[in-house]
Amino acid sequence: MFGVYVTMAREFHVAVAGATGAVGTQMVQCLEERNFPVKTLRPLASERSLGKSVTYRGQEIPVQVMDEKSFEGIDIALFSAGGGISLKYGPIAAAAGAVVVDNSSAFRMEPDIPLVVPEVNPQDIALYKNRGIIANPNCSTIQMVVVLKPIHDAARIKRVVVSTYQAVSGTGQKAVTELADQVRALLSGADPKISVYPYRIAFNVFPHIDVFLENGYTKEEMKMVLETKKIMGDDTIRVSATTARVPVFYGHSEAVNIETEKKITPEEVRALLAQAPGVKVVDDPANRLYPMPLDAAGQDLTLVGRIREDASIANGIDLWIVADNIRKGAATNAVQIAEILAAQYL
Numbered sequence: 001m002f003g004v005y006v007t008m009a010r011e012f013h014v015a016v017a018g019a020t021g022a023v024g025t026q027m028v029q030c031l032e033e034r035n036f037p038v039k040t041l042r043p044l045a046s047e048r049s050l051g052k053s054v055t056y057r058g059q060e061i062p063v064q065v066m067d068e069k070s071f072e073g074i075d076i077a078l079f080s081a082g083g084g085i086s087l088k089y090g091p092i093a094a095a096a097g098a099v100v101v102d103n104s105s106a107f108r109m110e111p112d113i114p115l116v117v118p119e120v121n122p123q124d125i126a127l128y129k130n131r132g133i134i135a136n137p138n139c140s141t142i143q144m145v146v147v148l149k150p151i152h153d154a155a156r157i158k159r160v161v162v163s164t165y166q167a168v169s170g171t172g173q174k175a176v177t178e179l180a181d182q183v184r185a186l187l188s189g190a191d192p193k194i195s196v197y198p199y200r201i202a203f204n205v206f207p208h209i210d211v212f213l214e215n216g217y218t219k220e221e222m223k224m225v226l227e228t229k230k231i232m233g234d235d236t237i238r239v240s241a242t243t244a245r246v247p248v249f250y251g252h253s254e255a256v257n258i259e260t261e262k263k264i265t266p267e268e269v270r271a272l273l274a275q276a277p278g279v280k281v282v283d284d285p286a287n288r289l290y291p292m293p294l295d296a297a298g299q300d301l302t303l304v305g306r307i308r309e310d311a312s313i314a315n316g317i318d319l320w321i322v323a324d325n326i327r328k329g330a331a332t333n334a335v336q337i338a339e340i341l342a343a344q345y346l
Contacts, residue, residue: 139329251293
């Protein structure tokens, strides 16, 4: 289910909303890489992208400006155009008969809209029939729950404490460009320009992603708290998150501390995760083998290492998790959802 898609007899009319953005471009690439059964591809974007095209299977397909009629005849619509666009056009696409897979935060916590990571809760995809929309989770949540799921099934997770080290590509292409520009400026003795973030990101780290809330957490941190409970289907799991932005282009890293109800050893965790779909164990500290963003960039597996017992509590495990935030953290997860839709429901 989670490998390269096998071509089906039926093909589908697919739209990609936000096709010229970082995630939208990757969605188009993933559709091609995974041999998704596309009959027609309709790339959609704002008027700023008028005249642009996307490359798909060796062809240049002109980008269309998205409007209320863009989803007529579409079977599956992959959205990565921002929450405001999703709120406006998602229901329009669903009303036109398309199943929407939305990458924004617009619908994630709606009780009647499924929030899906295929390796964790594929059964929830069936709930798309409620409103014709499936939500793609936050990138940091996706890579964490892929690893948490097998452990929860084996030993029941009571509490999770996570600190993230998130790449600038999570903010978008402008942030990637700004980091590169700032590094060049600093190395040449010039003053770096600051526009995307409140502070210089080059050679810096700041614990601030999204807006701060009244409880002292940021919105990004609360996404991880609430989304984890919904995806795992267990509101009793306690989650505390601290999210930080680091000067890395692609690949989010996470230090995760887990407390379980049942005792589980690091050896048992490694064995579970070695068999888990979508996960690759990279855990040989003696030979300096552990997951890094450079390893994860450009692939769809979630890498996990530094698996060890937490010496401060009775039933504790520490992990280090890394994944490509644009691929598994966004585009690939959306296409995997579409694959299950195509194979089982449409």
